[in-house]
Amino acid sequence: DIQMTQSPSTLSASVGDRVTITCRASQSISSWLAWYQQKPGKAPKLLIYKASSLESGVPSRFSGSGSGTEFTLTISSLQPDDFATYYCQQYNSYGWTFGQGTKVEIK
């Protein structure tokens, strides 16, 4: 299976900060990467698909980039509602895999 590695595992930031989360794949996945946001006790929510496409209804402060094995999720100006855990996921091949998650905490 393809391994997905996120960094950092935890990130402390303030409202208004620019935040970047990195995801690395153990082999090339082209652009078959998604980003999800999860809040405690809730199901994950799709933010970005195909590495850089914004899901309908998701605020434009979220953006994704990358291809091959290196990807990033950027939040341009962190809002109170954005404190959550973020997961990347590859869907290049059967055996869908997720990163271990990045928790964005209030500084």
Next chain:
Amino acid sequence: QVQLVQSGAEVKKPGASVKVSCKASGYTFTSYYMHWVRQAPGQGLEWMGIINPSGGSTSYAQKFQGRVTMTRDTSTSTVYMELSSLRSEDTAVYYCARVLTDRDAFDIWGQGTMVTVSS
């Protein structure tokens, strides 16, 4: 509106089986694949398998081969995930999530079903 509604929480003893349901509404049931993903307490997301509601074909993660069975009932637009030989490590929230094709991100998720395995 499009939604996936899962069955309620379960408590099972080690060695037992559990069957979780996921009822779809607001879209054409047979036009979307369904995945199952689980999340142990305080842990990340783990993919378990996929079912094509149209023909019933399935593909399971190697880790769960032999223990998991995914089925569907097109008459009620419901998919099921049954996990057998339960052990304490299977304590987790189980989610269903739909995709349009097997090369798509998971756009709609169920609310999750907590399964607790305890003697």
